Amino acid sequence: RCSAEESKTVVIGLAADSGCGKSTFMRRLTSVFGGAAEPPKGGNPDSNTLISDTTTVICLDDYHSLDRTGRKEKGVTALDPKANNFDLMYEQVKALKDGISVEKPIYNHVSGLLDPPELIKPPKILVIEGLHPMYDSRVRDLLDFSIYLDISNEVKFAWKIQRDMAERGHSLESIKASIEARKPDFDAYIDPQKQYADAVIEVLPTQLIPGDNGGKVLRVKLVMKEGVKFFSPVYLFDEGSTISWIPCGRKLTCSYPGIKFFYGPDTYFGHEVSVLEMDGQFDRLDELIYVESHLSNISTKFYGEVTQQMLKHSDFPGSNNGTGFFQTIVGLKIRDLYEQIITSKAAAPLEAAKA
Ligand code: ADP
Ligand code: G6P
Known part of the structure; x- marks a missing residue:
């Protein structure tokens, strides 16, 4: 009993829309914990996971139940809970918290497909970052601490212009349109999580x-x-x-x-x-x-x-x-x-x- 209790993983949730500075925050966080986290060695080069001595950061996009094509066909965005598998998210975060390794799926951001899973061992600190760490009450109850990055629309827009126009060659109109298209689902499913943070x-x-x-x-x-x-x-x-x-x-x-x-x-x-x-x-x-x-x-x-x-x-x-x-x-x-x-x-x- 004693050793099982001691091995328990501390779970931190970080919620934010994409492009709002989650990866930058993670780099600051893991640096404070004593060492930069890096992608798993020898694994899938498109893995979204980061690992250091103390901390494992998993990206909740890996629990997309619908891949890019599936979302298109069904007409849902990645922000919609219907595109995500909360049962599996809950089971795996709970298992890790209890000291049990899991085979976590990988959502490949390049291909838009679900890749074969990767083995995740229980770390001292598990960070789950993404769109929905506080959406499902079962997952929420597993969190020892939760953070919400709340970027106002004006600032989100300015950052997106900076990145997508300067670095990716998108037009101002297309950036505006993509923000507008995400907004209803963002307001319905992502933003309300801040009340739990x-x-x-x-x-x-x-x-x-x-x-x-x-x-x-x-x-x-x-x-x-x-x-x-x-x-x-x-x-x-x-x-x-x-x-x-x-x-x-x-x-x-x-x-x-x-x-x-x-x-x-x-x-x-x-x-x-x-x-x-x-x-x-x-x-x-x-x-x-x-x-x-x-x-x-x-x-x-x-x-x-x-x-x-x-x-x-x-x-x-x-x-x-x-x-x-x-x-x-x-x-x-x-x-x-x-x-x-x-x-x-x-x-x-x-x-x-x-x-
Ligand atoms: P995410 O992981 O949520 O997609 P990133 O940490 O990769 O976000 O940041 C995405 C982009 O947003 C960065 O390349 C940068 O242009 C901008 N950004 C993030 N954090 C800040 C910040 N604190 N100040 C200014 N720009 C920022
Ligand atoms: C969000 C999700 C990503 C997803 C992206 C684009 O940013 O975090 O997982 O890839 O939306 O989704 P799309 O359906 O356009 O590929």
Whole structure:
């Protein structure tokens, strides 16, 4: 009993629409856990899985029940639950959580077909990322922590234009059309999952430049649920108070339009939450230490760890603003949660023996 309990995998859910920064977030997260995750060696080169010493990240697209042709024939999108096998998703995540290996299907993003399955062994930390980690209540109940990346329409549009126009040669009209076509299913099946998330990273246009929708300067909100076991929200200066802070000045270099922080309590879908907000961007990443030193409960192991992580990955998108900053902090919070779960499990048999 004791060893079975100890071997249990901690399961984290990360939900977002595609093209919203999930892979970038995963790279920041696995770096905090102590090592970049890589595709399985010697397996299918089109595998969507990433593995490190501690962490396995699986992509929930692998549970598509309909392949690209099947979706076309039935007239459903990948976002539609009808195109996904939640029974299998539940069975396999549960098995992994119980320490049992599974043969997980692979959805091949190149061919649009389902490839032969790959063996997934139970890791210490399992991240399930994709469109529907919190959609099915059975899967949701298996999650030890859940995150929703909430990119506002304006910003999503700006990012998609940047990528699909510049890098893939799509036209503005076709990008608009593809976003519009996804919207009804996104609103029906993806967006509602945010009410279940323990942490939400919301990405909005800046309020520092009136009327700006360019998606370059961003206002990012970290919404943290109160009362979640093993998770205590980050705070600025004084827990539970409401604070507006402009750190620019002698200790932090800011050019136009500057940086503005906000911290305070709020409610989110009827839950009590704490919100930390950052609008604007950093000019000099090494000065981030000044902001970091004013935050509490960030679960660092040494002074300046957030800044160190941000400097290490300064080439990742979002490194000069709240997206990268808050993703890094959420990574540290998850490491802390994992360590607390492991400690509490190790203590559990002792408690039982005492009783
Ligand atoms: P996903 O895995 O959800 O498809 P990625 O992490 O691959 O998303 O990011 C997709 C694209 O979105 C990136 O190439 C980049 O253009 C843009 N992007 C993602 N995160 C950010 C960010 N924080 N700031 C600016 N652009 C971003
Ligand atoms: C979403 C899903 C992918 C899917 C893509 C396009 O982004 O995450 O799994 O491949 O939609 O779907 P399509 O039906 O156009 O191939």
